[in-house]
Amino acid sequence: xxxxxxxxxxTKFHKYTQELASSVQRARQAGCLVRDDGVIVDVVSSNLSPxxxxxxxxxxxxxxxxxxxxxxxxxxxxxxxxxxxxxxxxWLMGLMGSWxxxxxxxxxxxxxxxxRRDVRILEIGAINTQLLDxxxxxxxxxxxxxxxxxxxxxxxxxxxxxxRAIDIRSTDPRIEQSDFFALPNPKDAYDAIVCSMVIxxxxxxxxxxxxxxxxxNFLRPGGVCFLTLPRLCLHQSKTMTRAYFEExxxxxxxxxxxxxATKDSPKIAFxxxxxxxxxxxxxxxxxxxxxxxxxxNGKKFRNSFTVILSQAEVERA
Ligand SMILES: C[S@@+](CC[C@H](N)C(=O)[O-])C[C@H]1O[C@@H](n2cnc3c(N)ncnc32)[C@H](O)[C@@H]1O
Numbered sequence: 001x002x003x004x005x006x007x008x009x010x011t012k013f014h015k016y017t018q019e020l021a022s023s024v025q026r027a028r029q030a031g032c033l034v035r036d037d038g039v040i041v042d043v044v045s046s047n048l049s050p051x052x053x054x055x056x057x058x059x060x061x062x063x064x065x066x067x068x069x070x071x072x073x074x075x076x077x078x079x080x081x082x083x084x085x086x087x088x089x090x091w092l093m094g095l096m097g098s099w100x101x102x103x104x105x106x107x108x109x110x111x112x113x114x115x116r117r118d119v120r121i122l123e124i125g126a127i128n129t130q131l132l133d134x135x136x137x138x139x140x141x142x143x144x145x146x147x148x149x150x151x152x153x154x155x156x157x158x159x160x161x162x163x164r165a166i167d168i169r170s171t172d173p174r175i176e177q178s179d180f181f182a183l184p185n186p187k188d189a190y191d192a193i194v195c196s197m198v199i200x201x202x203x204x205x206x207x208x209x210x211x212x213x214x215x216x217n218f219l220r221p222g223g224v225c226f227l228t229l230p231r232l233c234l235h236q237s238k239t240m241t242r243a244y245f246e247e248x249x250x251x252x253x254x255x256x257x258x259x260x261a262t263k264d265s266p267k268i269a270f271x272x273x274x275x276x277x278x279x280x281x282x283x284x285x286x287x288x289x290x291x292x293x294x295x296x297n298g299k300k301f302r303n304s305f306t307v308i309l310s311q312a313e314v315e316r317a
Pocket of ligand 1: 076079080124126127128167169178179180181195196197201202
């Protein structure tokens with residue numbers, strides 16, 4: 001697949017999934033039984049009003065558009081190509097290396113001595129196994145510490161990482177097929193959550209807010225989220241600006257932005273967000289977070305990205 005075809009596929013997928021989600025919502029409001037994927041349930045067309053029939057047709061058309069572009073399969077193939085062009089895992093491995101996390105996190109044992117434990121990582125929307133591979137990577141170490149192998153050598157992991165990778169549609173047996181929204185709270189909170197180019201695939205602004213709040217909840221205090229999204233979402237939407245997105249992340253959800261680790265490429269914004277050690281000193285609810293409002297003048301915008309937070313959810317976090 002060429003880069004151009006991959007770009008077209010991801011753009012079409014986002015457009016058609018948004019259209020499908022809105023048409024399903026409209027059809028449900030009119031009393032039609034429609035599944036999220038656009039399949040019409042138990043419909044006898046003679047029982048439908050003309051308005052319902054039109055809405056059902058609209059849903060079918062949106063589902064057909066999605067199928068015709070190759071659906072989620074084509075989208076994931078395109079995303080795999082995009083990922084191979086900018087490696088998110090390289091970026092976050094570099095950062096974790098600079099923090100000393102790749103050798104594991106220090107814990108003080110009951111007797112006062114130090115040991116190390118694996119870094120617990122959740123990768124949401126994993127379409128490749130780069131992080132899983134890094135966690136499995138091994139080397140031979142001789143007892144005296146050199147790497148020549150030999151009889152006294154033992155196999156050890158290179159990085160102390162414990163990675164759980166999930167995707168709603170898994171492309172590898174090691175990637176767990178799960179919806180992030182359906183995961184129960186973890187027994188042990190995560191040290192790091194990777195959410196790369198996923199929030200822009202979530203179709204409703206409310207669910208995007210829910211995703212950010214749930215990530216915050218799943219992290220231990222001091223844990224970090226590696227969040228990436230297309231810059232287009234921040235710069236080409238009438239209802240979003242970069243400053244407002246950062247207000248949502250900080251004052252809304254409660255994250256601190258690690259400015260020194262956050263960066264931009266020409267197309268992608270790379271955020272490193274940390275969950276503060278204690279109650280978030282920056283969190284401060286504004287009713288704006290619960291609504292959508294135009295933030296820019298003008299008519300032509302290539303994107304309609306926005307985020308809505310639920311006050312009850314962020315207050316529980
Ligand atoms: C654009 S791809 C990004 C993949 C990869 N993380 C990257 O950086 O290139 C988005 C992925 O997120 C997955 N995804 C979207 N919503 C999800 C959810 N609620 N739970 C788990 N995975 C999700 C999609 O299936 C898709 O594979």
